[in-house]
Amino acid sequence: MNNCKYFFSNIMKIIKRNKPIGNNFYKIFYCNNLYKYKKPVMEYLFSKILYNKNVAGIPTKTLKFYFKSKKAVVVMHRVDNFTALDNLLWNMQEDEKVAYIEEAFAKVAKMHSLGIRHGDLGLRQFVVIDNSVWLFDFESAQFKFFKYMAAREIYDLFKNTKKFIGYESTNKIFRKYIQNLKASTYTKKKIEKYVYKKLQIN
Incomplete structure (x- = not known):
């Protein structure tokens, strides 16, 4: 991915400001300008839309931005196996x-x-x-x-x-x-x- 470096993991918790986001899958985007925040927005929106249309299998729950650390987190429902x-x-x-x-x-x-x-x-x-x-x-x-x-x-x-x-x-x-x-x-x-x-x- 040229615009954003990201990783996807099934780690159980993300700790941010001493608060867990929850027991979910998550995808973290590292972005160094405002334009690059487009990718997490697209991930969140289209995963939700296409899950409702029986195309995507992992629905998104929330989208969180951390502008000070130049990150965005797409939180997804945990799916095992x-x-x-x-x-x-x-x-x-x-x-x-x-x-x-x-x-x-x-x-x-x-x-x-x-x-x-x-x-x-x-x-x-x-x-x-x-x-x-x-x-x-x-x-x-x-x-x-x-x-x-x-x-x-x-x-x-x-x-x-x-x-x-x-x-x-x-x-x-x-x-x-x-x-x-x-x-x-x-x-x-x-x-x-x-x-x-x-x-x-x-």
Whole structure:
């Protein structure tokens, strides 16, 4: 992350001014100017919005700013037993991989249909909680759905995915993404054209 250095942890408590924030997950942003406080705001807002839309799996609770120490803290509900999707895929059977990746693409289709782009989309931005796949890490998200922004995101995900399940299986899942995407036929065709052209080049 270029603008803010951050770390994410499941430590039980944050002590600030001798008061615990609580037994939660937390994400701390270190920011040295006011512009960089945008990232924790986006993390807080989009995690909350997309949790309510059944896209994100870890809802945010509060957002706290500490301007003197140039920090912001996004406090999230504690969720036990979650695992990054890209770590799980290495040890799965082929049919399990396809099922999880298909669910990941479905979440992206739902997010894009809401007019939201993630901003940093890859398999590492998905977590598995209770055998369900959820999107995570929304500090770069925006309410901007332009066809080329969506196309770049879904191309990156396509490229990440095919190393696990191959081109043919990934392409079938991509076709379902296009079907599920709530957008005009023109936009869908532009996304398809962009993705397939980039795949040929690379």
